[in-house]
Amino acid sequence: MSDTSGTKKSSKRAASRSSRLSLVIAVSASALLSVAGPAHATPTKDPLPADIPDYQAALDAVKSTEVRNTVCNFLRTPVPTDSADGPVQTIPETAEPCQGLPAFTIKDPVALNEITPEFVAGTAKPLPTDAIKLTQLVSSLSATVNGRNATVMLAPTQGGGWHLAAVRDGDHDATYASKATLGTLVFTEPQIRGWYQLKLTTVEPLNDQARQGLGGQASVSLSDYQKLVKARYADKLPGSEYDTTGYSSGYSLQRTQDDTPSTTLLLAGGCGTALALAGGAALLHRRRRPSTR
Template identity: 95%
Template sequence: MSDTSGTKKSSRRAASRSSRLSLLIAVSASALLSVAGPAHSAPVKDPLPADIPDYQAALDAVKSTEVRNTVCNFLRTPVPTDSADGPVQTIPETAEPCQGLPAFTIKDPVALNEITPEFVAGTAKPLPTDAIKLTQLVSSLSATVNGRNATVMLAPTQGGGWHLAAVRDGDHDAAYASKATLGTLVFTEPQIRGWYQLKLTTVEPLNDQARQGLGGQASVSLGDYQKLVKARYADKLPGSEYDTTGYSSGYNLQQTQDDTPSSTLLLAGSSSAALVLAGGAVVLRRRRRASTH
């Protein structure tokens, strides 16, 4: 009789431990996802995107005729191969920019997260909510167009909403950003173009640059990762001597633009092109490689 009673008590204790563990996992995952908040309720096949402010505005932007026409202009314009300091020329406007191009759609945007300057400086705690920040949204195309793909980048608009910030060659940003799953975050270390996945408080590399950034390790704690980026960039933040003396642009998040696209397209020479909104104009130029030296 006592054995039966003991077995029942043991079973209850095991069940209790299992319940507490499940609760802990659920709470931890919830804390991680609180960087972005609750997921959208719209039914989709893939994991729901993190809660993005004014997400409907972002959807409206990437589905708009204006953004599609800009992408078409980008895709039908040959990518310059000369120096980024070369002359700038106007891209002729066409009445139907997408006419004659293969059919494509622009996918729903996903979050592009970056490490925060406070995390880099070491003034923020190594917690997901303090270490990672949503800076832009990125969308790729449903298909290649004449052998090219592109990434549409949206920036937050002051007062709410999103607007087109750039169109870039290739789809790497969107491809990596889309690897986020329920319970994980994906973020970039833009200075080395490293992409990482954050699982609770464990950082894992997603590309070669990130693996090099972790010194070849398969994973590190968020606290150890903070030590690595602090050593790399803490003396290179905006306002530092490294920044103000002109050695680089410093470490900085993407700048928010309040301007809307103009109808004037400008083309600058480059070997790696990005169609960028600058002061209301759309400029095709080479993507800068941020230096840490």
């Protein structure tokens, strides 16, 4: 009887030790993962974002000499401070645009998402796939250059790929767009320059403009947010009376899928200064058209 009892106790002790050992292994593995991250998370082995089509083309674009030279030209050109009626100035061409500038790199591009016209009109359901659309990619610089930062904006090229659409002063767009995490979306309401984070079907503001857009609320459902933007813009969509009578260019996405690259540069001054690709001569000026966004 005593032998049987002793055997049972020994078995229980062995099982207990095995259980504790398994727990220690599990905790240790968890700690290692939290410190080291996933095994594939090395810079050279990161998978390309599945939600961004032709992402390798976008990477190639921002790492290209042409885009870097464009950014250097932008950083070399003083931001215009004259009035809207000021004289037009040409952007000087330099054989080595980046020569003499502090070292910098252009970060990997991230998605810039916007609300869709169908969502604004109320014809699309309040679902993330119908409410939010990828319109551009944005990249910021790794460091400030002479006290300035810049955002590189890529637009989709017809037939696939991405091309340089503009270089904008500051890095706000890229900073907010980078706040997206696994399971969340970040998007903008460009008319008020509001930035939001979408968690499942809950919309939360990321900046003051977005908080004002939600009427000071900390969060709203995607359905309630649709009601807000519908009230703000549904009567101002392209083709509406507001649009056709000349008050506005109507509501539209930032860029269309048919954008094509060009080789000339245009620098627009004022708030939101941008060096954009445009036809004709390379000019430095301030835009006079009223803001519609």
